[in-house]
Amino acid sequence: MATINPAYARLTAGYLFPEIARRTREFQSAHPDASILRLGIGDTTEPLPSAATDAMTTAVAGLADRETYSGYGDSEGQTTLRQAIADLYTSWGAEVKLEDVFVSDGAKSDSANLQSIFATDNVVAVQDPAYPVYVDSNVMAGRTGTKNEQDQYEGLVYMPCNAENGFFPALPEQKVDLIYICSPNNPTGTVATKEQLKAFVDYALAHKAVILFDSAYAAFIQDPDLPKSIYEIPGARSCAIEVNSFSKIAGFTGVRLGWSIVPKELEAEDAGPGVLHGMWTRRQNTFFNGASNVVQAGGLAVLSEAGQAQTGELVSYYMENARIIRECLQEKGLTVFGGENAPYVWMKTPEGVGSWEFFDKLLGECHVVGTPGAGFGPSGEGYFRLSAFGHRENILQATERIREQLSL
Amino acid sequence: MATINPAYARLTAGYLFPEIARRTREFQSAHPDASILRLGIGDTTEPLPSAATDAMTTAVAGLADRETYSGYGDSEGQTTLRQAIADLYTSWGAEVKLEDVFVSDGAKSDSANLQSIFATDNVVAVQDPAYPVYVDSNVMAGRTGTKNEQDQYEGLVYMPCNAENGFFPALPEQKVDLIYICSPNNPTGTVATKEQLKAFVDYALAHKAVILFDSAYAAFIQDPDLPKSIYEIPGARSCAIEVNSFSKIAGFTGVRLGWSIVPKELEAEDAGPGVLHGMWTRRQNTFFNGASNVVQAGGLAVLSEAGQAQTGELVSYYMENARIIRECLQEKGLTVFGGENAPYVWMKTPEGVGSWEFFDKLLGECHVVGTPGAGFGPSGEGYFRLSAFGHRENILQATERIREQLSL
Numbered sequence: 001m002a003t004i005n006p007a008y009a010r011l012t013a014g015y016l017f018p019e020i021a022r023r024t025r026e027f028q029s030a031h032p033d034a035s036i037l038r039l040g041i042g043d044t045t046e047p048l049p050s051a052a053t054d055a056m057t058t059a060v061a062g063l064a065d066r067e068t069y070s071g072y073g074d075s076e077g078q079t080t081l082r083q084a085i086a087d088l089y090t091s092w093g094a095e096v097k098l099e100d101v102f103v104s105d106g107a108k109s110d111s112a113n114l115q116s117i118f119a120t121d122n123v124v125a126v127q128d129p130a131y132p133v134y135v136d137s138n139v140m141a142g143r144t145g146t147k148n149e150q151d152q153y154e155g156l157v158y159m160p161c162n163a164e165n166g167f168f169p170a171l172p173e174q175k176v177d178l179i180y181i182c183s184p185n186n187p188t189g190t191v192a193t194k195e196q197l198k199a200f201v202d203y204a205l206a207h208k209a210v211i212l213f214d215s216a217y218a219a220f221i222q223d224p225d226l227p228k229s230i231y232e233i234p235g236a237r238s239c240a241i242e243v244n245s246f247s248k249i250a251g252f253t254g255v256r257l258g259w260s261i262v263p264k265e266l267e268a269e270d271a272g273p274g275v276l277h278g279m280w281t282r283r284q285n286t287f288f289n290g291a292s293n294v295v296q297a298g299g300l301a302v303l304s305e306a307g308q309a310q311t312g313e314l315v316s317y318y319m320e321n322a323r324i325i326r327e328c329l330q331e332k333g334l335t336v337f338g339g340e341n342a343p344y345v346w347m348k349t350p351e352g353v354g355s356w357e358f359f360d361k362l363l364g365e366c367h368v369v370g371t372p373g374a375g376f377g378p379s380g381e382g383y384f385r386l387s388a389f390g391h392r393e394n395i396l397q398a399t400e401r402i403r404e405q406l407s408l
Numbered sequence: 409m410a411t412i413n414p415a416y417a418r419l420t421a422g423y424l425f426p427e428i429a430r431r432t433r434e435f436q437s438a439h440p441d442a443s444i445l446r447l448g449i450g451d452t453t454e455p456l457p458s459a460a461t462d463a464m465t466t467a468v469a470g471l472a473d474r475e476t477y478s479g480y481g482d483s484e485g486q487t488t489l490r491q492a493i494a495d496l497y498t499s500w501g502a503e504v505k506l507e508d509v510f511v512s513d514g515a516k517s518d519s520a521n522l523q524s525i526f527a528t529d530n531v532v533a534v535q536d537p538a539y540p541v542y543v544d545s546n547v548m549a550g551r552t553g554t555k556n557e558q559d560q561y562e563g564l565v566y567m568p569c570n571a572e573n574g575f576f577p578a579l580p581e582q583k584v585d586l587i588y589i590c591s592p593n594n595p596t597g598t599v600a601t602k603e604q605l606k607a608f609v610d611y612a613l614a615h616k617a618v619i620l621f622d623s624a625y626a627a628f629i630q631d632p633d634l635p636k637s638i639y640e641i642p643g644a645r646s647c648a649i650e651v652n653s654f655s656k657i658a659g660f661t662g663v664r665l666g667w668s669i670v671p672k673e674l675e676a677e678d679a680g681p682g683v684l685h686g687m688w689t690r691r692q693n694t695f696f697n698g699a700s701n702v703v704q705a706g707g708l709a710v711l712s713e714a715g716q717a718q719t720g721e722l723v724s725y726y727m728e729n730a731r732i733i734r735e736c737l738q739e740k741g742l743t744v745f746g747g748e749n750a751p752y753v754w755m756k757t758p759e760g761v762g763s764w765e766f767f768d769k770l771l772g773e774c775h776v777v778g779t780p781g782a783g784f785g786p787s788g789e790g791y792f793r794l795s796a797f798g799h800r801e802n803i804l805q806a807t808e809r810i811r812e813q814l815s816l
């Protein structure tokens with residue numbers, strides 16, 4: 001008599017983005033003539049860099065030829081790509097070695113899967129608001145109870161991030177074991193300083209906690225003083241895992257490629273250096289068979305000199321969008337955060353208007369889709385996210401509509 | 409104080425194929441001049457069908473163009489591909505609907521991940537020998553104890569498959585909850601009949617057990633009376649999940665594409681129709697972001713009329729290899745199974761020679777790599793697998809060496 005994983009029943013509502021898609025579809029079918037502009041999901045819109053498409057085309061041709069065909073690769077990824085990723089960290093002033101790099105089909109998979117190498121009774125701390133995958137994957141793994149009246153899963157430690165603390169949390173007051181930090185932050189668009197990260201690294205080292213650091217938006221950092229990797233902080237190799245992605249820098253959202261860094265030095269309370277690295281290796285060897293070889297060829301080209309120049313242009317394009325959105329919202333008198341070192345603009349909703357209420361208002365008045373802050377956690381209530389990923393003309397049109405049609 | 413998932417410590421040795429790779433590397437470095445032929449891992453060697461490479465090239469070009477670029481897709485896969493997969497089942501006489509189909513990055517991922525939607529205390533039954541992923545993923549999920557003296561994980565139900573029962577197991581004597589069946593079988597190369605599958609479907613329906621059916625080699629079935637899908641058996645939609653793959657039919661081992669079928673009718677003891685389908689949807693929405701769009705384009709082309717004709721040629725090519733291997737082993741007086749409806753040839757090792765001993769013997773005497781049956785489970789001891797995936801000239805050379813150099 002098969003029985004189901006009981007933890008799934010604790011999940012509330014659907015995953016955030018399908019829920020947004022559902023509401024948008026409903027609005028569209030009620031208003032078939034409305035031209036809806038989507039600044040909700042952080043979905044890339046500009047074509048892949050030619051370095052990537054050239055390399056992928058060549059890789060496909062290679063698979064069509066008996067002499068250059070290849071089958072299974074290592075689940076950890078191709079050596080050339082792993083080395084190029086390690087070199088990227090070196091260029092940032094962070095220490096990462098080839099053997100630390102695990103190529104994957106994306107940062108989302110890694111963000112969700114990494115918790116599985118830790119014990120179920122570990123206490124998890126998340127920034128609030130946060131990318132929903134950190135929370136949901138831990139709920140499904142059984143590390144929480146059900147949601148309480150504060151809209152918080154029992155047993156999960158929420159670290160509030162709000163305007164008052166500059167959207168970076170204080171150290172947790174209770175002892176926690178696994179700490180998710182995302183910087184540049186999704187959804188708030190803010191970036192942790194070296195000092196802020198150092199406080200968490202020191203905490204983790206002192207308590208043998210492990211930090212899961214999501215730097216998927218690192219390439220959008222403009223300020224040279226802000227850290228792009230947690231490994232810029234001394235000691236982080238013993239206490240932190242990092243995930244990153246090709247999705248946003250190179251338009252790989254549908255192409256799928258990312259990576260995790262699990263340094264050999266990483267330790268846990270009951271596991272010395274090398275153990276977690278070996279466990280993640282074993283996990284990937286068993287549950288995964290490597291990212292697509294065609295896609296890895298594209299990723300390698302993205303990290304070439306030509307590729308990096310092209311992704312730099314993509315980043316600039318989206319950051320100009322962010323500037324346009326920021327200025328529009330500021331003109332409307334709204335309080336705006338983020339968007340300067342990250343492709344997300346985070347705003348306070350007007351007094352007395354809840355996140356989902358503002359979602360419906362923006363959709364209804366301007367036919368613009370954004371993301372309700374409350375969808376990222378209870379501390380996101382009263383905030384709203386607009387994504388800078390979009391064609392320029394759509395961003396201009398959306399901001400035009402906000403300027404003219406949004407009643408405040 | 410982070411602590412590790414204690415279940416990992418129960419795993420013995422490395423994953424089978426890395427272990428084979430390690431031994432092979434060691435032999436190669438001790439014998440640098442040896443030309444090693446690899447019939448170990450079931451890794452494809454022939455180029456992709458041109459239908460697939462043409463479609464992938466077009467897809468890459470589409471991503472280079474602003475008008476045709478697309479980002480995130482549905483985690484369940486593209487509708488056109490899901491429909492084409494459902495149609496494939498229809499052509500086999502099995503009922504599968506679009507909504508049942510979940511496209512993934514491969515059958516290995518699905519085989520490992522599907523257990524996660526079931527409760528940890530479910531009793532798991534596996535064919536013995538079996539593809540290691542079924543066992544290892546359940547060990548890592550905490551459904552077993554440590555290995556005992558019979559080389560079996562405590563708490564796991566082993567269903568022996570041997571020459572005496574034609575390599576298909578009897579129904580388990582104790583009640584079990586999750587049952588893994590692979591047909592055409594990896595590693596034994598044998599195929600379950602409709603009657604054999606019906607017995608398990610009836611058992612599952614009577615006990616509300618769930619069958620996880622791996623049909624990754626279905627396309628290699630030559631005998632029209634043998635079932636290619638468990639959904640050819642009445643009632644299977646209420647009690648069975650099926651996984652399949654593009655890896656072996658289209659050379660996608662490194663390209664990565666597969667699928668799972670989770671019918672809406674599927675039930676568990678504590679979950680009526682629709683619940684498990686919804687849970688798998690939620691699992692994929694949270695832990696996965698869809699297979700690569702470039703690769704899905706290739707998969708869709710594989711299922712076109714032209715693509716199916718081309719994969720038919722690939723299947724014939726590998727099946728001719730299987731025939732050559734079978735006949736060579738039979739000429740040597742060895743007892744041989746499989747290889748007639750599956751790309752694996754399974755043989756009894758010579759009297760008194762263990763699986764790993766035969767591995768070393770074959771490598772040492774013939775410089776040919778195969779796979780020790782014991783690597784697939786205790787009942788695999790005394791058997792050995794040879795893969796029919798290889799260039800024809802290598803298969804001919806390997807069988808020539810076996811004929812001339814293997815001392816029996």
